[in-house]
Amino acid sequence: MKKNSTIPGKRRSKKPALPSGLEHINVDAAGIDIGSEFHVVAVPTDRDPQPVRSFRCFTSDLYRMAQWLQTCGIKTVAMESTGVFWIPVFQILESQGFEVKLVNARHVKNVPGRKTDVQDCQWLQQLHTYGLLKGSFRPTNDICVLRSYLRQRDNLIRTAATHVQRMQKALTEMNLQLHKVISDITGITGSRILQAIFSGERDPLVLAKLKHYQIKSPEEDIAKALEGDYRQEHLFVLKQEWDLYHVYQQKILDCDQQIEAHLSTFEDKVNPLEKPLGPSRRTQLRPKDNEPHFDLRTHLYRITGIDFTQIQGFQVLTAQTLVSEIGLDMSRWPNEKHFCSWLGLSPDNRITGGKIKKRKTRKVVSRAAVAFRLAAQALSHSQSALGAYHQRMKYRLGAPKAITATAHKLARLYYRMMKYGQAYVDEGLEVYEQNYKERMLKNLKKKAKALGYELTVSHQLSASVT
Secondary structure, eight states: OTTTTTOTTOOOOOOOOOOOOOOOOOOSEEEEOOSSEEEEEOOOOSSSOOOEEEEEEHHHHHHHHHHHHHHHHHEEEEOOOOTTTTTHHHHHHTTTTEEEEEEEETTTTOOOOOSSSSHHHHHHHHHHTTOOOOOOEEEEEEEEHHHHHHHHHHHHHHHHHHHHHHHHHHHHHHHHOOGTOOOOOTTTHHHHHHEEEEETOOHHHHHHOOTTTOSSOOHHHHHHOOSOOOOOOHHHHHHHHHHHHHHHHHHHHHHHHHHHHTTTSSSSOOTTTTTTTOSSSOOOOSOOOOOOOOHHHHHHHHHOOOGGGGGGTOHHHHHHHHHHOSSOOGGEEEESSHHHHTOOOOOOOOOEEEEEEEEEEEOOOOOHHHHHHHHHHHHTTTTTTHHHHHHHHHHHHHHHHHHHHHHHHHHHHHHHHHOOOOOOOOOOOOHHHHHHHHHHHHHHHHHHHHTOOOOOTTTSSOOOEE
């Protein structure tokens, strides 16, 4: 007799009851599929006879969308988008009192068969009702304003660098090897020489005498580098690129004024007059490279209460980038592990069958993560505790993984300093090496004890096993 056959007089075993369904977390939820020309909005079917509507991208239509959502009793909205089309919708709905969540498109595109805008917005509304969607990080409004200014400044710097490259190309075409005798053709010496060339001076000896006293190259080498073929078409290109470079330099100064004015509106966390800044690690207080021409270090110290430039590898622009991309509220991340995972600086373990198949970090597009990696790379020759950690990781894992590991350590340090107000104190290279040796000896003692041996250490830190 088959096991699954029915036996007379014997009750069939009842199957376990299935769950009645997912709990509705966000009852008053709506979903929006963002597009470049129109947006499709879905609300619960019991709120309107036409629960799915489309609105055009004009501002009046966006306010009409917000009014319709208020009529339907919507309190929270989830949207997905690529590009920047979501920003006006997000800002208008947020100003109207809605709780808005921008959802990563990768998190909601894993279900096959949903290829239309109507089905996408309905799917978003359903998932958001069950509380299965997590909004992307967006800082407060004042941080968003600062971030916009800084990103525009970064774009101006990149464009200005392009004009410097074109100037270098024009000089090379005239066989003026100026870049081989001075490090920066837009510096003091380079500016003097180029201005004299634009004025009609062609004598290499006269041009070489315009060098700054700190230039190490002798005048004879500079004069040889300035012997070339001064063709009119290349001089024309050189002059145009020189003028455009200075136009962008002026725009960068205008952007710095806006940044300084906006930073002045932030609430003071520390009064620099009552608790002044410590001495700077830099010996040269003049702005370096692309640093702003105002006291950015004091502004950041005033609004954060921490001097991040005391951390080896951190420049004032690094701290400015982190504040503009992360914000001042670290409670958005429960702990430093969540923070490092959000940055993409922690291993993304893929476990299958009890075995770890992959440990690589996730691919995350984040300016903050780039800033941490650049700060980590700057520690390659630092004679500090962080520099010693980076060098040890480089010896063990190689340069790329060492940069990621050091950036992860810097991110954890930044999180603790911002959340708990802890000041950074460098323990020094020697103290770090001593602590590392003690940890190694402690681990060796544990391994020796597990194998039935006893590890004894002499005063010269040489170990023997008995």
